[in-house]
Amino acid sequence: MKALLCDEPGRLTLVHRPMPVRAQDEVLVRIRHVGICGTDFHIYAGKHPFLEYPRVMGHELSGTVEEAPEGSGLAAGQPVYIVPYLSCGHCHACSKGLTNACQNIRVLGVHCDGGMAEYLSVPVRNVVPTGKIALEDAAMIEFLAIGAHGVKRGGITAADRVLVTGAGPIGMSAIIFAKARGAEVAVMDTREDRLAFAAEGLGADYTLMADADADAAIARLTEGNGFDVVIDATGNAGPMQRGFAFLAHGARYVLLSVVRSDITFADPEFHKREATLFASRNAQPDDFAEVVRQMEAGNVPTRALNTHTGRLSDAVSLFTEWSRPEAGVIKAILEV
Template identity: 45%
Template sequence: MKTIVLDSPTVFKFQEQEAPTSLQANEALVRIRKIGICGTDYHAFRGKQPFFSYPRVLGHELGAEVVRLGGEKNAIHVGDRVTIEPYLNCGTCQSCLNNKSNCCQNLQVLGVHVDGGMTEYLKVPIHKLHQSKILSYEQLALVEPLSIGAHAVQRAEVTAKDMVLVIGAGPIGLSVMQFAKLRGAKVVVLDINKERLNFAQEQMQVDFILEATEDFAPDALRSCLDGFLPTVVFDATGNPNSMKNAFSYVSFGGKLVFVGLFIGEVTFDDPLFHRREITLLASRNSLPQDFSDIIHLMENGKIDIKPWVTHRADFDDLPHVFNDWLDPKSKVIKTVVAL
C-alpha cells in the first residue's frame, strides 16, 4: 500500500508498505479516503511539534471506509463511512478511569506519537470509529478538528450570556467560534491576518473582528462589548506573547482557555490574575461524545464545513505542494487530501 512518511523535518518520502492482515476481535481495517491537514502536521513538517519523533506517518483528521472487521459485533459494519477518533488511550490510568480519556497518561495520537492516516489502509480499534450514513468522507475528515473547538467550549461552559473572545482565526479558532455561536454567545475575534478575520465574519458570522496590532489594548474590546470585557477568552494561537497578553483581556470573574500550545513556559502577572479571580483552563483533544455530537449537528445541517475547505490535493501530489500551503499568500484555511 502507498504510504507517505515524514522522514525528517521538511522531507516527505513515498514508501510501499504491507497492508495490515491480522486483526484482533476489537479491531477494524479501514481504507483512508480523505485526510485533513492541520496545524500539527505543519508544525511537524517544520520540526516544531512537541512530543514528536521522526520518521512518522502523519494524518489524524480522517474520513475512511470500513473494509474488514476483526470479529467483534457492534454498530459498525463493513462498507460504513466513518471518522476516526485518533486518541489511543490506555483505559486503565487515573484519567481514563475518570472518563477523561482525552488526557490519558499514556495517550498515543495517530499521526503524532504513532503512525497515522497518510496511507491507504489503517488498522484501528473499532470503538474509535464513528459512523454516518449521510456525511461525505470529506465532512467526516473534519469532525476531529471541529471536536477540538467543541471540547474547549464545553470545558468553558459557554452560555448565551457570555461574551467570548477568540484569539486566532485559524481552523481551531474557527471551530471554537462555531460552537460558541451555536450556544448563542456574542463572539469577538482577534487576529493579525485581515483575510482570516474577514473569513470569520463572513462565513462564521461572528459579531466583531479586531486586528491584533502591536499597540492593541483591552479598550478595543470594551468598545465592542458595551464597555465590558469578555467573560470567556480562548487563545488558539499557541503563541507565547499572545497567551501572556490574553490575561489582560479577561473580565473580572472570567475564564481563560488555552487551546493552542507551544514548547515553553507561560508567565502572567499574579496580582492581575488574583484580583480578577480568573479561571485558567487548558483544553486538550476531545472526548468520544464530542464526535457523536458533531456528526449529529452536521447531519442536521447545523454545521457547514464547505467554506472551510479552501484547498484540495491528490495523495500523490501532497509532498510536492505541502510546503506551498505554509506560505500566507496561499490563503489556506483548511486543506483536504484525497486518496
C-alpha cells in the same frame, strides 16, 4: 500500500509499506480522506513538542471499513470516521472518563503513525459510522471537535461575551460552537482575510486586529470590562500571555494552544479577577457527537471551510505550497 512519511523536518517522502495486519479487536479501514491540520504543518516544520521522526502524519481521517471483527456492528464498505486518540482505558484519567487526557495516550500521526496512507488498522472503539455526513466532510469532524471541547471546557452560554484569539481552523471551530450556544463572539487575528471569513462565513459578531491598538479596542468594545471567556487558538506563547489582559472579572481562559515554552502571567491581576484557567486537550466522544449534530443541522459551513483538495500522491509538493500563508488555506484535504 502507499504512505506519506515525514522523514525529518522539511522532508516528505511517498513510500511503499506493507499492509497493516488487523488485530482481533481492530478494524482495518481503507482511508479515503485526510484533513491537514496545523499539527501536521508543525510536524513538517519541526515545531511539534511531542513527536519523534520519522512519522506518517494524519489524524483527521475518514474512510470505509475493509475488515471488522464479528459483533463490532461494523460492516465491510461502511463509511466511517476515526477518533485518533488511542487511550489505554485503565489509567487514572481514563478511569474518570478523561480519555482525551489519558496518561498513556497515543495520538495517531503524532505518537504513532497515522492515516496519510491507504490503510490503517485501529481499535473498534475508535471507528464511528459517519451516518448522513459525506465522507469528505467527515475528515473535518476531529478538528471541529477540538473547538467544541474548548467551548464546553469554558462553559460558554448565551450570556457570555467571548473572544477567540487566532482565526486558524481551530479558532474557527471555537467560533462555530460558541455561536451555536448563543454567545456573542469576537475574534482577533493578524490576518484580515481570516477575520473577514470569520465574520462573513462563521457569523462572528466582531473582528479585532492583533496589533498595538487591540487593548484599547477591547476596552471600547466591552466598556472596559473585558471578556467573560477568552479562547486562545494562536499556538504562540506571546499571544497566549497577552490574552490574560483581556479577561473580565470572574472570566474563564481556555488554552486550546500548546507550545514548547513556558507561559507566565501577573498573579495579582489574575487573582483579583478570580479568573479560571483551563487547558483543553483533544476532545471527548460527546464533542464528536456534538459536531455531527451541528453538521447534520447545517450549522457548519463545510464547503467554505474546505478550501483546498489534492491527492496523497501529490502531497510532497502540496505541503510546501499549502504551508505558505499566501496560499489562503483554511482546511486542506487529501484524497487517498
